[in-house]
Every structure is written in C-alpha cells, then in structure tokens.
Amino acid sequence: MTTPLRITYREAVKQGIRGALLADPRVFLMGEDVGRYGGCFAVSKGLLDEFGEERVRDTPLSESAFVGAGIGAALGGLRPIVEVMTVNFSLLALDQIVNTAATLCHMSGGQFPVPVVIRMATGAGRQLAAQHSHSLEAWYAHVPGLRVVEPATIDDARGMLRVALASPDPVIVFEPISLYNMEGDLTDAAAHVRLEGARVHRAGSSVTLVTYGASLWRCIAAAEVLAQDGIDAEIVDLRSLRPLDDATVLASVRKTRRVVIVDEGWRTCSLAAEIGQRIVEQGFYDLDAPIARVCTEEVPIPYPKHLEDAALPGCERIVDTVRRLLGHAV
Amino acid sequence: MSGLPDGFKRERGLHLLRQMLRIRQFEDRCAELYGAGHIRGFLHLCDGEEAIAVGVMQVLGPGDAIVSTYREHGHALARGVAMGPLMAELYGKRAGCSGGRGGSMHVFDAATRFYGGNAIVGGGLPLAVGLGLAEKLRGTCNVSACFFGEGAAAEGEFHESMNLAALWRLPVLFICENNLYAMGTALARSESQTDIQVKAAAYDVRAAAVDGMDVLAVEQAAREAVEHARAGRGPVLLEMRTYRLRAHSMFDAQLYRDKAEVEEWRKRGPLTTLTTRLKAAGLMTEDDFQALLREADAEVAAAVEFASAAEWEPVEDLARHVYAEEVTP
Ligand SMILES: Cc1ncc(C[n+]2csc(CCOP(=O)(O)OP(=O)(O)O)c2C)c(N)n1
Ligand SMILES: [Mg+2]
Numbered sequence: 001m002t003t004p005l006r007i008t009y010r011e012a013v014k015q016g017i018r019g020a021l022l023a024d025p026r027v028f029l030m031g032e033d034v035g036r037y038g039g040c041f042a043v044s045k046g047l048l049d050e051f052g053e054e055r056v057r058d059t060p061l062s063e064s065a066f067v068g069a070g071i072g073a074a075l076g077g078l079r080p081i082v083e084v085m086t087v088n089f090s091l092l093a094l095d096q097i098v099n100t101a102a103t104l105c106h107m108s109g110g111q112f113p114v115p116v117v118i119r120m121a122t123g124a125g126r127q128l129a130a131q132h133s134h135s136l137e138a139w140y141a142h143v144p145g146l147r148v149v150e151p152a153t154i155d156d157a158r159g160m161l162r163v164a165l166a167s168p169d170p171v172i173v174f175e176p177i178s179l180y181n182m183e184g185d186l187t188d189a190a191a192h193v194r195l196e197g198a199r200v201h202r203a204g205s206s207v208t209l210v211t212y213g214a215s216l217w218r219c220i221a222a223a224e225v226l227a228q229d230g231i232d233a234e235i236v237d238l239r240s241l242r243p244l245d246d247a248t249v250l251a252s253v254r255k256t257r258r259v260v261i262v263d264e265g266w267r268t269c270s271l272a273a274e275i276g277q278r279i280v281e282q283g284f285y286d287l288d289a290p291i292a293r294v295c296t297e298e299v300p301i302p303y304p305k306h307l308e309d310a311a312l313p314g315c316e317r318i319v320d321t322v323r324r325l326l327g328h329a330v
Numbered sequence: 331m332s333g334l335p336d337g338f339k340r341e342r343g344l345h346l347l348r349q350m351l352r353i354r355q356f357e358d359r360c361a362e363l364y365g366a367g368h369i370r371g372f373l374h375l376c377d378g379e380e381a382i383a384v385g386v387m388q389v390l391g392p393g394d395a396i397v398s399t400y401r402e403h404g405h406a407l408a409r410g411v412a413m414g415p416l417m418a419e420l421y422g423k424r425a426g427c428s429g430g431r432g433g434s435m436h437v438f439d440a441a442t443r444f445y446g447g448n449a450i451v452g453g454g455l456p457l458a459v460g461l462g463l464a465e466k467l468r469g470t471c472n473v474s475a476c477f478f479g480e481g482a483a484a485e486g487e488f489h490e491s492m493n494l495a496a497l498w499r500l501p502v503l504f505i506c507e508n509n510l511y512a513m514g515t516a517l518a519r520s521e522s523q524t525d526i527q528v529k530a531a532a533y534d535v536r537a538a539a540v541d542g543m544d545v546l547a548v549e550q551a552a553r554e555a556v557e558h559a560r561a562g563r564g565p566v567l568l569e570m571r572t573y574r575l576r577a578h579s580m581f582d583a584q585l586y587r588d589k590a591e592v593e594e595w596r597k598r599g600p601l602t603t604l605t606t607r608l609k610a611a612g613l614m615t616e617d618d619f620q621a622l623l624r625e626a627d628a629e630v631a632a633a634v635e636f637a638s639a640a641e642w643e644p645v646e647d648l649a650r651h652v653y654a655e656e657v658t659p
Binding site: 032033036037038040058059060061062063064065088089092126127128129130131132297298299300302303304305306307310311 | 642
C-alpha cells in the first residue's frame with residue numbers, strides 16, 4: 001500500500017482519460033472544447049498538447065452527429081471516449097444513444113456490439129438554473145443495452161473509465177458537476193475498481209441510506225449529524241445505475257431493516273422509485289418501516305440559491321427524514 | 331470605417347449611442363457584481379456586440395417577437411425590458427423580469443414579447459419559427475426575430491429551422507451573431523464552410539453578411555430584412571460579423587485567442603466607431619458624450635439599487651410556476 005495521493009475529482013477523471021490514451025492506441029477523446037479550451041470543466045487541460053489533435057479532438061456544437069460518430073468509430077474498431085459537456089446537452093444526442101448505441105448489438109443478433117464510452121457532467125448545485133441543472137440518470141438507466149455508471153469517489157473517478165473502455169457495450173459515465181473541485185485520497189484501490197456493483201461506503205446499523213453521485217456526500221454529512229444522536233447510518237453507494245446491484249442493497253436492508261433512498265432525480269419515475277420497488281419485491285419482510293425517499297422537488301431547478309437548495313435533497317432533509325422514520329419505527 | 335450618411339441627424343446618432351452605452355455600462359456593472367457575489371451561476375456579457383442588439387431593435391415594432399440566447403442582456407435592454415427588473419433577475423429576486431427563477435441566462439418579458447434567454451445552443455430557433463407561424467396564421471404583419479451565435483449553425487436545429495421557415499414562407503429573422511468563437515472553438519475549427527450566410531442558399535433563404543460593429547449598417551440590413559419578411563416573402567438570415575471583447579463567461583481564461591487579436595477588434599468596437607464618427611461630423615462634443623455616460627451610469631445605479639432592495643421569494647413558493655396558474659383563453 002503506497003501512501004494515498006490527495007487530488008481533486010477533476011484530476012482523477014483526467015488521470016483516467018490520460019491513462020486510457022496511454023494504454024491503448026485505439027482510444028481517443030472527442031467533444032466540444034475538449035482540446036484547445038481544455039474541457040468546459042478543465043478536465044482535459046493539457047491533453048491536447050500531450051496527445052495531439054487526432055486523439056484529443058474538438059468537435060463543433062453537433063451533439064447528435066459527434067455522439068453518433070463515436071458510435072460509428074466504435075463499430076469501426078476504435079475505442080472512443082465521447083464527452084458531451086453535460087447531460088442537459090446530451091438530450092440533443094438522445095436519439096443516437098437510445099436508438100442506435102443501445103440497440104445495434106441486439107438488432108444485429110449480437111454481431112455489432114458498440115464499445116463506446118460517453119461521459120457527461122450531471123446535476124445541480126451551482127445556480128445554473130433549469131436548463132443546466134438536470135439529473136437525468138434515470139432516463140438512461142431505463143434503457144436495456146446501455147450500461148450506466150456514476151463515480152462519486154476519487155478512486156472511482158480515476159478507475160471506472162478504464163473498466164468502462166474494457167466493456168464491449170456502450171457505457172454512459174456521469175460525473176457530478178458539484179464534485180469536480182472535491183479533494184480526496186487516490187488509493188491503490190483505484191486500479192482495481194469494477195464497473196458494476198454497489199459499495200458500502202459507511203457501515204452502520206440503524207438505517208440504510210441508498211444513494212449515488214453527489215448525493216453520496218450529502219448522505220455522509222447527514223450520517224455525521226445523525227451519529228451525534230446515536231443513529232448509526234449505513235451508506236450504500238450504488239456506483240452502477242444499470243445494472244443495479246440488488247444484492248448489496250438488500251444485504252444492507254436485512255441488517256438495518258430501515259431504508260431511505262436519496263436521489264437527485266425528481267421523485268416521479270425516479271431511480272429511487274425503482275430501488276424502492278426492488279426492495280419491496282425482494283425484501284419486504286426484512287423491513288421494519290416504510291421505505292422513505294429524499295429526492296429533488298418536482299420543479300425545474302430555480303436560479304436563486306435559497307430556492308435551489310430547497311429543491312435539492314440536502315443534508316437537512318435527509319436527517320429529518322431519517323429521524324421521522326426512526327420515530328415511526330419505535 | 332465609412333462616414334455618416336448625408337443628412338444624418340444629431341438626435342439619431344445620440345439615440346443610438348445612448349442605447350449602446352446603456353448596455354455597455356450595464357454589462358460592466360454586471361462583471362463587478364459577479365465578482366462581489368451578487369450575480370451567480372453563469373454570466374455571459376455582450377461587450378463588442380451592442381450594435382447588433384441596438385440596430386435590429388430600431389426596426390422592430392411592439393408586435394414583433396424576440397427570441398434570444400444566454401447572452402441576451404443587450405437584446406433585452408435594447409428591446410425595452412426595464413433595467414431595474416432585468417438587474418433584479420440577475421440577482422434572483424422576485425421582482426426580476428422572470429420572477430427571479432431564470433437568472434442571467436433566462437430573461438423573459440411578456441410586455442415586450444421577449445421570449446427568452448434560451449441556454450441550449452440552437453434551442454431558440456425552432457421557437458422563433460413557431461412564433462413566425464403563429465403570426466402568419468393569425469394574419470398579422472408581425473415578425474419574429476431570433477438571435478443566436480455562429481456556434482448554433484453546427485446544430486441540426488439551425489438547418490431544420492431554416493428549411494421549415496423557408497418552406498412555409500414564415501416571417502422570421504435569423505440573426506446570427508458571428509463573433510468568431512463558440513466558447514474556445516474558433517469558427518474555422520468548427521465549420522467546413524465558415525461563411526455562415528451562404529448556408530442559407532441551400533434552403534432558399536435570403537441572406538446577407540453585415541458589419542456587426544457598425545450600428546448603422548446593422549439597422550439598414552435589418553430594415554430591409556424586416557420589410558421582406560413583413561411582405562410575406564419569407565425568412566431572412568443576417569450574419570452579423572462581430573467580436574466578443576470579454577471572455578465567453580466568467581469562467582474562461584481565454585487561452586484560445588491572442589490578446590493582440592482582442593485589442594485589434596477593440597479598436598473597431600461599435601461604441602468607439604460611432605463616437606468617432608459623430609465627433610468627426612461635428613454632431614457630438616466630448617461634453618455630450620460625458621452627459622450620455624452619466625445618464626447611463628445613473629440608470630444602472632438605480633437598477634442596482636432596485637435589485638438589491640428587492641425581496642427574495644419565500645421558500646414556501648418553491649413549487650410555483652411549474653404549471654400555469656391561469657387558464658390561457
Ligand atoms: C446544445 C448545447 N451544447 C453546448 C452548450 C455549452 N455552450 C454554451 S455556450 C457555447 C458556445 C456557443 O457559441 P456561439 O453559438 O457562437 O455563441 P456565443 O457564446 O459566441 O455568443 C457552448 C458550447 C450549450 N449551452 N448547449
Ligand atoms: Mg460565437
């Protein structure tokens with residue numbers, strides 16, 4: 001075990017991309033402003049100088065065309081990393097992702113798998129208002145043929161891209177906007193991360209918090225507050241949103257018998273709804289209390305800070321929900 | 331730089347300069363207020379591009395509709411959106427022109443038919459086509475005017491909208507603000523054909539390239555385009571050649587362009603150009619200019635005062651405006 005390196009999430013993602021470019025000549029990065037500008041979140045800064053324009057490829061504002069071109073390049077034997085600046089703009093490429101990337105393998109009877117990786121930033125929290133603050137992970141997680149992951153830790157941010165590229169299937173990688181500046185320890189574990197499988201981030205006995213992405217850190221903050229009341233929360237970081245790892249969630253529920261799902265998506269038709277239903281189907285008799293959800297309020301994200309904070313599943317709302325749930329169960 | 335046309339009136343010149351100065355002083359103040367944390371999120375300023383907003387708005391009437399992008403403060407001010415509510419919007423206050431919900435990128439104002447502030451590149455074009463369709467079907471002579479950056483010409487929406495507007499002969503003005511960069515991507519790195527206006531020919535849309543730094547040239551081109559559209563002869567694309575003198579947004583280190591290039595364009599800035607011409611023609615003195623500046627600064631100061639004194643929307647109202655509160659007749 002070497003001593004962990006303290007780096008930002010942004011740097012971890014960048015190291016992941018750089019490592020992939022170094023390891024495999026078939027890998028290239030393309031997207032809007034990934035080269036000269038250095039990436040809209042400065043993730044790819046310096047990579048153009050190191051790898052050149054062929055492999056760090058700036059694209060016009062043509063999301064549908066360049067995402068589709070990434071899919072085609074994958075069919076043609078390359079291993080593209082396509083960066084769509086944010087999930088908000090990925091809606092312009094939704095047709096290519098859902099109708100082409102997700103279906104070709106199946107429609108061709110298995111002849112044409114699509115090994116493309118599509119990265120995009122996601123989430124709210126920076127007062128960017130309704131069109132720049134979406135969390136639409138559930139839309140992609142709905143679609144068979146796609147694999148969907150969301151690294152929430154430094155190790156996952158560093159390591160998941162490598163395993164995503166090794167997958168023969170299209171992988172959507174979500175990077176929470178609010179985590180790019182987060183600092184943390186990069187450990188040896190980054191070299192061994194898996195694409196699939198949830199992870200117990202914090203062990204506890206009183207309640208299970210199931211979450212993913214930026215909400216992991218909201219849950220960690222909430223767990224610290226709850227610990228002062230003697231409430232010991234277990235936190236499950238889903239990591240992979242499709243496929244979902246039911247076993248890890250259910251094992252935790254069997255242990256704590258109470259569950260709160262924390263999801264930055266809107267509640268209606270959310271990942272939280274799917275997870276809750278799976279728990280009901282497979283672990284109903286392990287529950288001592290109704291399943292609770294803390295999701296984003298059903299409103300497009302407003303610009304002013306106090307309203308944005310109120311809309312998001314913040315620490316305070318998580319703490320209140322857990323307290324109410326435990327009171328209910330007593 | 332050409333001279334002023336024969337018989338050009340002092341009042342006309344001062345009016346155009348006044349409008350551009352209001353925008354410039356407003357934007358300068360916004361940059362300060364962003365630094366001080368009063369304006370948050372993304373802030374895109376339009377320094378260098380004022381002549382387009384001002385020139386085009388001169389020829390639009392109150393019945394015409396406007397669609398814009400996230401770089402829309404200038405369009406809104408030139409259109410007549412009141413400066414106080416505009417600034418309050420940037421603060422996120424309830425008294426803002428969008429009720430504080432949208433912020434800098436989402437300025438809306440029903441009174442002036444200002445349909446936003448769209449922050450998805452290319453997102454406004456189909457909307458403008460629809461507004462034009464509504465005018466045509468309602469049998470009015472109104473037009474819709476859509477502002478967008480040259481980056482949008484790479485999106486499918488641009489091409490689909492041009493075709494639709496031409497196919498249905500709709501009264502739509504497509505006003506492309508070609509400032510040579512889409513964030514850090516220079517035009518030549520994103521378009522195989524960098525002459526944006528020639529793309530219109532493929533859709534049988536009338537088009538012209540215009541010196542977007544010259545407010546009089548903009549006004550003239552816009553006047554002809556509006557006449558064409560009002561007469562039912564179909565849409566027009568105007569490619570306004572301009573330059574953004576500031577960074578793309580407040581997060582941009584501008585590593586993709588030379589400082590010298592910016593300085594070169596600054597000399598051709600629309601305010602500088604008009605000021606020089608008016609003075610050279612003896613239509614304006616330095617005192618006149620200073621008076622305009624003071625007037626603009628006073629208006630901006632009052633707007634800031636209005637915005638900072640305005641109230642925050644109570645958090646209990648969070649779920650408002652997701653659906654219409656009144657039934658549309
Ligand atoms: C569909 C979409 N893709 C990407 C972005 C991110 N983005 C915001 S502004 C911008 C540059 C747009 O350039 P241009 O259209 O030339 O307008 P300008 O900013 O120069 O006024 C980009 C890439 C976006 N808002 N929408
Ligand atoms: Mg531009």
